[in-house]
Amino acid sequence: xxxxxxxxxxxxxLRQQAMHVVCWRQIHRCMSQGSSRGGSxxxxxPKRKVAVLGAAGGIGQPLGLLMKLSPxxxxxxxxxxxxxxxxxxxxxxxxxxxxVEGFAGDGELGxxxxxxxxxxxxxxxxxxxxxxxxDLFKINAGIVKNLCKAIAEHCPKALVNIISNPVxxxxxxxxxxxKQAGTYDKAKLFGVTTLDVVRARTFYAAKKGIPVEGVDLPxxxxxxxxxxxxxxxxxxxxMDMTEKEIDTLTKRTQDGGTEVVQAKAxxxxxxxxxxxxxxxxxxxxxxxxxxxxxxxxxxxxxxxITDIPFFSSKVRLGPKGIAEVLGLGKLTAYxxxxxxxxxxxxxxxxxxxxxFVKK
Numbered sequence: 001x002x003x004x005x006x007x008x009x010x011x012x013x014l015r016q017q018a019m020h021v022v023c024w025r026q027i028h029r030c031m032s033q034g035s036s037r038g039g040s041x042x043x044x045x046p047k048r049k050v051a052v053l054g055a056a057g058g059i060g061q062p063l064g065l066l067m068k069l070s071p072x073x074x075x076x077x078x079x080x081x082x083x084x085x086x087x088x089x090x091x092x093x094x095x096x097x098x099x100v101e102g103f104a105g106d107g108e109l110g111x112x113x114x115x116x117x118x119x120x121x122x123x124x125x126x127x128x129x130x131x132x133x134x135d136l137f138k139i140n141a142g143i144v145k146n147l148c149k150a151i152a153e154h155c156p157k158a159l160v161n162i163i164s165n166p167v168x169x170x171x172x173x174x175x176x177x178x179k180q181a182g183t184y185d186k187a188k189l190f191g192v193t194t195l196d197v198v199r200a201r202t203f204y205a206a207k208k209g210i211p212v213e214g215v216d217l218p219x220x221x222x223x224x225x226x227x228x229x230x231x232x233x234x235x236x237x238x239m240d241m242t243e244k245e246i247d248t249l250t251k252r253t254q255d256g257g258t259e260v261v262q263a264k265a266x267x268x269x270x271x272x273x274x275x276x277x278x279x280x281x282x283x284x285x286x287x288x289x290x291x292x293x294x295x296x297x298x299x300x301x302x303x304x305i306t307d308i309p310f311f312s313s314k315v316r317l318g319p320k321g322i323a324e325v326l327g328l329g330k331l332t333a334y335x336x337x338x339x340x341x342x343x344x345x346x347x348x349x350x351x352x353x354x355x356f357v358k359k
Contacts, residue, residue: 045290049075050282051116051155053109053147054123055102056083058271059163059278063122064091064100066279072286073098079112080123081105109147113154118285120192120278121147122163126269129261136165141356144170145177152181159188159285159321163278167191167223168346171300171310172353180357187321190285191300193223193312195270195277199256200230203249208239218298219253220313220328220339222349227342228254233332246334288317301325308343310350 050067054060055078067073068091076098078084078091088102103112113119124140144164151160156178162171171191178184196219205212217235221227230253232246241249252259260270281297288295295317303311305327314326331339 045072047074048072048117048286048289049077049115050118050120050286051077051079051112051158053079053112053119053121054164056080056087057122058126058268059122059274061087062272062275063120063278065094066275067120067282068094068098068100069096070279070283070286071097072283072290075115076100077103077112077116079103079109109150110154113150113158116155116158117289118159118161118282119151119155120161120163120282122274122278123147124164126271128269129266131261134166137169137352137356140164140166140170141173141353144173145357148174148177149181152178152183156181156183157185157188159190159289161190161192161278161282161285163192163274165223166349167193167300168227168310168349169353169356172350173357175302175310176354176357185321186302187323189301190281190322191223191310191312192278192281193219193228193298193300194281195274196223196228196230196253196256196312197298198273198277198280200232200249200253203252204230204232204235204239207245207249208241210237210239218314218329220298220311221342222310222312222346223300224349225254225345226338227346227349229335229338229342231329231331231335233335234329243334250338284317285321288321288323289319291319296326306339306343308346308350311346 050073052060052064052067055064064078064087067076074097078088082104084102084104088100092100121144124143151158160174162174164170171189174189175184200217200219201215202212204217205215214237217230219228219230221229230250232241257270284295284297296314298312299315300310300312301315301322302309303325305311305313305325313328315322316324316326
């Protein structure tokens, strides 16, 4: 025991630094495994500025931390109506390369956005017990609309990742705002549905007793209730599943947000897992921007693979955003039925978003 306490200050520092390196490698390995299998980030890559709008909130703070840890980010702008200078100061003490700056209030939004390559929007109110995503629409629609107006003015060429719910409506809202501003590029607008993928992979691996790190499983449709459709028939590694198992895991994936809201007993929603999922997708976008090949993720985007104008499916990411929207592949009878069942609700949510901007 005496020897264990005999480290010099220098030795302790080196041990702490080594632990930090190991910790970061574990975090980033997890993110890379959870995201696309498109390879690890290279050294000496291009400078990338990322903004998080809503950075003082329950999703925004852990998301900001994960972006600060990313070696792909050189400048990190944190914006919210208040509280962000403190969050930025806190994160600036983390010894990674990204330079962090906090911006608070509408007057500083333009400065936060100028020069951005990627904007992530988790801003808005979280779900509370008994709230539906339609309830959220009444509040969050206006927030997303105003933020997108600022994006159109200050960084019109940036990739935009929408986390704010209801994503089925807020992404069409963003599209309409950008169309009105003359800056819309369908290859640069994404609804972040990665949490549905993360949940489906986790539940599938747990049910089948296999390592989750090796699981790939697409989730298509939208980002609310029955519009969420995990394609367990396309999961890898392929495992036999009964129809009852498929139905149970599908419904659990669809109700994942409600499960967390109820577990937190009115004191929050899915903030930590959403931040993790948001960071996964943001990293995938940055990898694509940096020219990495075969970067594929599911996302809710403008689409023609069905008759639903916005739809989540696998997309190939590239230097200009979406390089290709991939098809659904072969579906089972269960999946075809679920796809048909979601269409009316998803189309209505899209219509609500478009009409909100046009009225």
